[in-house]
Amino acid sequence: MIYQYIVLSLILFFIGLITVIVRRNLIVVLMGIEFMLNAAGIMFVTYSRFYNNYSGEFITLVIMLIAACEMAIGLSVVVAMFRIFGSVKSNDIRELRN
Numbered sequence: 001m002i003y004q005y006i007v008l009s010l011i012l013f014f015i016g017l018i019t020v021i022v023r024r025n026l027i028v029v030l031m032g033i034e035f036m037l038n039a040a041g042i043m044f045v046t047y048s049r050f051y052n053n054y055s056g057e058f059i060t061l062v063i064m065l066i067a068a069c070e071m072a073i074g075l076s077v078v079v080a081m082f083r084i085f086g087s088v089k090s091n092d093i094r095e096l097r098n
Helices: 002-022 026-050 055-085 090-097
Strands: none
Touching: 002 026, 026 055, 055 090
């Protein structure tokens, strides 16, 4: 039973990783990061339940808090970029240096 959750977590993590590496749209990249954070949360809860220790649930709550903050800050940066450049492609970030 635990192996199913581990496989699910690994699949979600690698989907997120591939999304972050391959995609150029910043909103999709943020969604990939969310996938990876959720996969880590699933893994923590799985091992927490397996070992009858509730620290994994607490760590998952912290991960969810970090994910919410990351989304709020990330989306504000994306909106600011869209106002300046008119697109949300990650290649436009290089133009922000000037």
